[in-house]
Amino acid sequence: MSQTVKYLLDEDRLPKEWYNIVADLPRPPDPVLHPGTLKPIGLEDLEPLFPMALIQQEVATDRAIEIPEPVREIYRQWRPSPLYRARRLERELDTPARIYYKYEGVSPAGSHKPNTAVAQAFYNKEAGVRRLTTETGAGQWGSALAFAGALFGLEVRVYMVRVSFEQKPYRKALMEAWGAQCVASPSSETAAGRRTRAQHPNSPGSLGIAISEAVEVAAQNADTKYSLGSVLNHVLLHQTVIGQEALAQLDVAGDYPDVIVGCTGGGSNFAGIAFPFIGAGLRGGPRPRVIACEPTACPSLTRGKYAYDFGDTGHLTPLVKMHTLGSNFVPPGFHAGGLRYHGMAPLVSLLQELGVIESRAYSQTSCFEAGIQFARSEGILPAPEANHAVRGAIEEALRCRAEGTVRTILFNLCGHGHFDMQAYIDFQAGKLEDHAYDATALNSALAALPQVAAE
């Protein structure tokens, strides 16, 4: 019986540099705009929110950016993460495809998020920051920053979307075990939160609102900075350790992907696995098909508009050019809380505009079905977010079977589902439904996009 095969890397193969895809793009990304003037922002405008080292990474054009040794030392606790050949899943699917997955659930926080959380905590600590604020939806990002904060002795204050806060007390408990504070958003602590609560006393919250709260607190306190878990260039940059390791591991396996699959919420795990391969293609190497998988309920890449938009509901953040559903779009309830953001990383959005990547939307029940099939064959229970990538990879593998074609499929299994068991209970009990988004509300959110002269 053929078994799942693991490809490790020696620790001395842990990447020494992050890969910056901006260096290889055929055109530079559009500038970030100031929320007040709608003009291109200066680096100093971002200083209330981020330490200068991260701001410089946000606008960097160098291809390689050195990973500080203290960050690599912490990465080594779980990195290089394993790459697996999913032989049991291949047999189950009766496919000629070779399926590989990179498993990021081995981090202490259980997802890819610590790759950037540790880096961000390091640079903030270096800059003398005492406290970090952030938002979290499903809780993977909040957990990761809580973990990183514990290692660097930074206070961490997490604004957690209220509906998740109430549904997922164990995520809050995990953050608190690492010493972080976790607050339901909208809270009464911030003007943005109070404004929302006044208008919607029973607001379930949203990532956009929680970001407004975290940004407001950071902007108003000199010892506090803000930390974002996805979307921004420097966050995607930090995640490229995933794809760089996968390149080296596939080299050991003597293989190279024809298809790369990742799930997309803000875009960071997708970028992490895909950018190093895309970059190799842009520099003249082989060009795998690259597929972003998102939920039908929050379809920024497949239904959003490519336009300038705010990152938050309160319009406190700068504007970026991205695929967006509009900053006041609220998706219907579904269980992949990490994929509920209205926008998409500008770099991922630009790559779709350039025709370098494709995107697809899947219903949540079809994703949970894929997740259960994966768990029974490969033994790992994926996070609901990761199930979208599993779904996409299985679809590609079944296409190989139908066509009788051998292809190499690589996907990123960005986290485990240990803190998402209620979703699996609901799915197994047949209680999960596939709610369509409200098309009228989407049109109205898109109509309300800011008018930017630069476009």
Added chain:
Amino acid sequence: MSQTVKYLLDEDRLPKEWYNIVADLPRPPDPVLHPGTLKPIGLEDLEPLFPMALIQQEVATDRAIEIPEPVREIYRQWRPSPLYRARRLERELDTPARIYYKYEGVSPAGSHKPNTAVAQAFYNKEAGVRRLTTETGAGQWGSALAFAGALFGLEVRVYMVRVSFEQKPYRKALMEAWGAQCVASPSSETAAGRRTRAQHPNSPGSLGIAISEAVEVAAQNADTKYSLGSVLNHVLLHQTVIGQEALAQLDVAGDYPDVIVGCTGGGSNFAGIAFPFIGAGLRGGPRPRVIACEPTACPSLTRGKYAYDFGDTGHLTPLVKMHTLGSNFVPPGFHAGGLRYHGMAPLVSLLQELGVIESRAYSQTSCFEAGIQFARSEGILPAPEANHAVRGAIEEALRCRAEGTVRTILFNLCGHGHFDMQAYIDFQAGKLEDHAYDATALNSALAALPQVAAE
């Protein structure tokens, strides 16, 4: 800043053999007795419950027993598991001690239990068995067997102690995600369960009752065998991959333990880390101090009697010579459900009788305190069971500080706490209490131990 250091092993260093400590004991273990005749049991008496390959391992005296290649292939998915030098914890404790921990939470089921679950599923599959029954307390063992059953296409039916079944729906959901069935025990499916329910309609269940149910079903169905997650010789045998890997990893680190610490419920993770080192000592090598850490609420090694006793409440199992609190002892409520068994592995018990190991009991609040300290320094949130080992290791490290002595401490971090978050919530809220066991009930349980002429 010194960071936690990981010691991996190349996959070709994955042990090829399990280590059988019986070969190195100064005297043979006492025989297993038949529950009806109280005479030494024949191998054929165990055939209704176990496949012959496992029965032969139960009585084997060879030092090395080959690990079948299909089992090693599955082990490779997460093994060799990492050994860590806990430098951040050392700094936090300001201790001159060198603290190492072997981390078994990297398995898909999140604990050391798959080391034996996979082996047991393999041998049962080879023997043509269609279904396995077992019991589970906190759920780690049930999860592990569900995982292994999924890989080998075996049906798995888990009798889960009712109080845990109700308190931990997510554990049940995990087992079901892998395709196993999970039943609250006492159930109405078995004579043992019905008897208990008739006497105690609101019975919260116990491991002893759940074992009776699982054994009964296996004994009465030709296509069904029983699987136990601890206590028995063959289970401890399978866990010795842990200690063998640790030996090799410490060799890479250029170190050797002065003190080895493990938590003990049935004894399997403790045996797994300690037996290869104890064996080396029995064969003339260095003899580390070896410390078994158990809960004060269920203190089989520190307060139990070394005597023949049944493995279950219904007295369906054979009798073994062990440290026992009596098969009808019911511990007070506490959160390390994996450490609630009335007995202790015969091999671990014998080693204590021989003066080779020591034992200590800790209150649950002191263990959770240690677990939180560990999480904040090392980043990994331990299972409540594992917190006992963390507590023991910290005590030894603080002793080194007080004495100004450098010692090497090795402990087994046998699993993560992702499915035990309610316990952490209760602890952080100050709601955990340290209930003493009922001394009168213990005396009565000990007085009711079976009278065995052989003693």
